[in-house]
Amino acid sequence: MEFEFSEYSRQVQDVMQQFMRRRVLPRxxxxxxxxxxxxxxxxxxxxxKLQAREDGLWNLFLPELREEEPGTRLDNxxxxxxxxxxxxxxxxxxxxxxxxxxxxxxxxxxRFATPAQYDRWLRPLLEGEVRSCFAxxxxxxxxxxxxxxxxxxxxxxxxxxxxxxxxxITGAAHPRCDFAIVLARCDDxxxxxxxxxxxxxxxxxxxPGVSVERNIPILQHHSPExxxxxxxxxxxxxxxxxLGEPGAGFAMAQARLGPGRVHHCMRTIGQxxxxxxxMCERALERRAFGRFLCDFDNIRDWxxxxxxxxxxxxxxxxxxxxxxxxxxxxxxxxxxxxIKVVAARLxxxxxxxxxxxxxxxxxxxxxxxxxxxxxxxxxxxMDGPDExxxxxxxREELRRAxxxxxxxxxxxxx
Numbered sequence: 001m002e003f004e005f006s007e008y009s010r011q012v013q014d015v016m017q018q019f020m021r022r023r024v025l026p027r028x029x030x031x032x033x034x035x036x037x038x039x040x041x042x043x044x045x046x047x048x049k050l051q052a053r054e055d056g057l058w059n060l061f062l063p064e065l066r067e068e069e070p071g072t073r074l075d076n077x078x079x080x081x082x083x084x085x086x087x088x089x090x091x092x093x094x095x096x097x098x099x100x101x102x103x104x105x106x107x108x109x110x111r112f113a114t115p116a117q118y119d120r121w122l123r124p125l126l127e128g129e130v131r132s133c134f135a136x137x138x139x140x141x142x143x144x145x146x147x148x149x150x151x152x153x154x155x156x157x158x159x160x161x162x163x164x165x166x167x168x169i170t171g172a173a174h175p176r177c178d179f180a181i182v183l184a185r186c187d188d189x190x191x192x193x194x195x196x197x198x199x200x201x202x203x204x205x206x207x208p209g210v211s212v213e214r215n216i217p218i219l220q221h222h223s224p225e226x227x228x229x230x231x232x233x234x235x236x237x238x239x240x241x242x243l244g245e246p247g248a249g250f251a252m253a254q255a256r257l258g259p260g261r262v263h264h265c266m267r268t269i270g271q272x273x274x275x276x277x278x279m280c281e282r283a284l285e286r287r288a289f290g291r292f293l294c295d296f297d298n299i300r301d302w303x304x305x306x307x308x309x310x311x312x313x314x315x316x317x318x319x320x321x322x323x324x325x326x327x328x329x330x331x332x333x334x335x336x337x338x339i340k341v342v343a344a345r346l347x348x349x350x351x352x353x354x355x356x357x358x359x360x361x362x363x364x365x366x367x368x369x370x371x372x373x374x375x376x377x378x379x380x381x382m383d384g385p386d387e388x389x390x391x392x393x394x395r396e397e398l399r400r401a402x403x404x405x406x407x408x409x410x411x412x413x414x
C-alpha cells in the first residue's frame with residue numbers, strides 16, 4: 001500500500017498552497033464581513049473562481065473527469081491533500097468548484113445522467129455557473145435508515161408528483177442554487193424489498209410547489225449557503241427528470257458517499273492542523289500564574305496528543321482513498337465508515353483543546369475555533385451518525401470472526 005504522492009500531485013499541492021496564501025487568505029476578512037451583513041459573498045468568490053480555473057485548480061475531485069470537460073483530473077489519493085489545504089478556510093472549496101454537495105451531485109450525474117440531463121444540469125455545474133443541493137434527510141423520520149424516507153413520488157402519466165418535507169439541506173440558500181436532487185419513495189417501483197423502493201429526481205427550485213422554509217442554524221450558527229428546510233407540495237415534474245432507474249435511489253445514494261466522506265475528512269484534518277498551529281502560538285504568548293502556557297505539562301500533553309491524533313487520522317483517510325483508487329468504492333466501504341467516525345471525533349477533541357488554551361476568546365467569533373468545533377460536532381450526524389458507521393465496522397469484524405471461528409483457541413493457556 002503506497003501513500004507516496006505523484007510528482008504531479010505535489011506540484012498541484014504547491015500551486016494550491018500558493019493560491020490560498022496569496023489570493024484566498026487576503027480576502028477572508030472581507031468574506032466574513034459580507035456574510036455577517038447577510039450578503040452572500042459572491043464579490044469575493046467570483047473573481048477567485050476565474051483565477052482558480054486559469055491556474056488549473058478546477059474540478060479537482062472527479063477521477064472520471066473526461067478530456068472535454070473543464071478541470072484537472074486527479075484520483076482520490078492525489079485529491080485528498082488538496083481537500084486538506086482547502087479545509088483551512090471553510091469557504092474556499094467553492095473557489096475551486098469543489099464544494100459539497102455539488103461534488104457528490106456531479107459524481108451522481110456523471111454516472112447516471114441522460115444526455116439531456118447532462119446538458120441541463122451537469123454541464124452548468126462543471127462550469128461553475130450554478131450550485132445545487134441534495135435533499136435526503138427528513139424531520140419526522142430517522143434518516144440514517146434511508147428506508148424510512150417518507151417523501152413520495154407518484155407517477156401520473158408523463159409526470160411525477162412530489163410531496164414531502166426535507167431539512168438540513170446544505171446549499172439550498174445559496175443565491176445560485178438552481179436545483180435539488182431529491183430522494184423519495186416512488187410508487188413506480190415497489191418490488192425488491194425496502195432498499196429498492198426509492199428513486200432520485202431532479203427538481204428545479206423555481207418549480208411551483210417548491211419552497212425554502214428556513215435556514216436552520218447549527219448550534220446557533222447560520223451558514224450563508226444554508227442548511228435549509230424544503231417543502232414540496234404537489235410538485236409536478238416530467239418523467240425525464242428521474243435520475244437513473246426507478247427504485248435505484250438507495251444504491252445511487254450509497255455510491256455517492258465514499259469519495260465525499262474522504263473529502264469531508266481531509267477538510268476536517270486541515271481545520272485540525274490550523275487549530276493546532278493556533279493553540280501552539282497562543283500557548284507561546286499567553287501567561288498565567290507567572291509562566292507561559294506552553295510551560296505547563298498538561299498543555300504540552302494536549303499539543304502532543306493533537307499531533308499524534310491528526311497524523312493517525314490522516315493516514316487512515318489516505319488508506320481509504322488508496323483503496324477506492326485501486327479496488328473501487330465498494331471495497332473501501334468499511335474504511336470509509338471508519339474515517340467518518342475518527343475525523344469527526346478528532347475535530348471536536350482538537351478544537352476543544354485549542355478553545356481551552358485561547359480562553360474566553362475561543363468561544364467568540366474573533367477566531368474560527370468555535371465555528372470549527374461546531375462543524376466537527378455536526379459531522380457526527382452528517383453523512384450518517386457515528387452509530388451507523390460503528391455498526392458497519394463491527395459487522396465486518398464479526399464477519400471475519402465467524403469465518404475464522406476457533407482460530408484463537410491455540411492462544412489459550414489452559
